[in-house]
Amino acid sequence: MFVSRSQVVLHADVDAFFASVEQRDDPSLRGRPVIVGGGVVMAASYEARRFGVRSGMGGSRARRLCPQAVVVASRFGAYVEASRAVFAVFERTAPVVEAVSIEEAFLEIGALARTNGAAHAIGQRLRDEVRDEVGLPITVGVGRTKIVAKMASRAAKPDGLLVITPAQERAFLHPLAVEDLWGVGPATAKKLHARDLRTVGQVAQLGEAALKQILGKAAGRHVHALTNAIELRPVQPNRPPRSFGAQRSLGRARGAPLSPDELDDALARLADRVATRMAKAGYAGRTVVLRLRFGDYSRATRSHTLPDHTIAPEPILAAACALAAAARPAIERQGLTLVGLTVINLVDLSGGTQLELTGVQPPGRC
Ligand SMILES: [Mg+2]
Incomplete structure (x- = not known):
């Protein structure tokens, strides 16, 4: 039984969000494997995931795994609009909503859900209304x-509902592999594996002090809290992000300069990654910042402000390419060891802001 006045967290997550919007809007796609994004896979329907297709995967690999998949271009406008509608349901369901992404949020329902039955009913009603x-x-x-709610929704996917009561927490969490725990990254998992710590239960048995010794102070405290379902940061309204960025280390210190093709390719991938993150978080941005580190470890930062805000990779890439072209003499002279792309000057699209967004041009290269 949930205890009165304690936190009760509901984690709500749209299944295969972009792909589900496409299936909703085009009935001929329903029940079929759908891949969103012609380049890197931005989303895959559950029918496509059955063949091993995952978001973030290269498009050609995805099509090899699932040749019968229907590949559709992304429509960010439709996703932003769907997200607004979903969050409107979240907001009226719970007094406190913490967005995790454009399609996923924690809802604090402690004041409403003092019994297991009430928690279950709120979850079911939310699913029905969306x-x-x-x-x-x-x-x-x-x-x-939050960790228990998140792992519960992950276990219940797709199109499911799972309530884990405090009495069920240990039995639910302890058998999980530690690398499957939300918030445990590959580096942390590797350190735990090296000590033969494989399950959440094994890690939970270690004291906080021992974990700090293995993982360092901050990570040790974090993992101790996760594995013991201790809440370090209760559900809270979001602080807006100030930038979205991605970078690639080119691992070629002082070597031959990067060929123009290689640099173009790196920029195209970075623009895709940054635009995908912005779209998932529900933000558009206007200023593109290119950061370069040369073979002699000197650095350069250049920026360009677009005429309008955008959520599409093409205008971001075009700006990045123009900035890179201006730096070409230095790149050719010294070689390049790192390229980073950041978008700042953001607006939150979930707040109902209507914008003239810079249009999506045909997939571009430099
Ligand atoms: Mg989702």
Whole structure:
């Protein structure tokens, strides 16, 4: 039983968000494997995931795994609009909503859900309302902490609901592989594996002091809290991000200069990654910042402000390419060891802001 006045967290996550919007808007796609994004896979429907297709995967690999998949271009405007509608349902369901991304949020329902039955009913009603009003499937997990709620929704996917009561927490979390725990990255998992610590239960048995010794102070405290379902940062309204960025180390110190093709390719991938992150978080940006590190470790930062805000990779890439072209003499002289792309000057699209967004041009290269 959930205890009165304690936190009860509901984690709500749209299933295969971009792909589900495409299936909603085009009935001929329903029940079929759908891949969103012609280059890197931005989203894959559950029918495509069955063949091993995952978001972030290269498009050609995805098509090899699932040749019968329908590949559709992304429509960010439609996703932003769907996200607004989904969050409107979240906001009226719970007094405190913490967005994790454009399609995923924690809801604090402690004041409403003092019994297991009430928690279950709120989760089911949320699923029904999003399905009826927005036409999208969501999965809901409920628990005493964010980690329990998140892992519960992950276990219930797709189109499911799972309530983990405080009494069930240990039995639910402890058998999980530690690398599957939300918030445990590959580097942390590797350090734990090196000590033969494989499951959440094994890690939970170590004291906080021992974990700090293995992982360092901050990571040790974090993992101790995760594995013991201790809430370090309760559900809270979001602080808006100030930038979205990605970088690539080119691992070629002082070597031959990067060929123009290689640099173009790196920039195209970075623009894709940054635009995908912005779209997922529901932000558009206007100023593109290119950061370069040369073979002699000197650095240069250049920026360009677009005429309008954008959520598409093409205008970001075009600006980055123009900035890189201006730096070409230095690149050719000294070689390049790192290229970073950041977009700043952001606006939150979930707040109902109507913008003249810079249009999507044909997929570009430099
Ligand atoms: Mg999702």
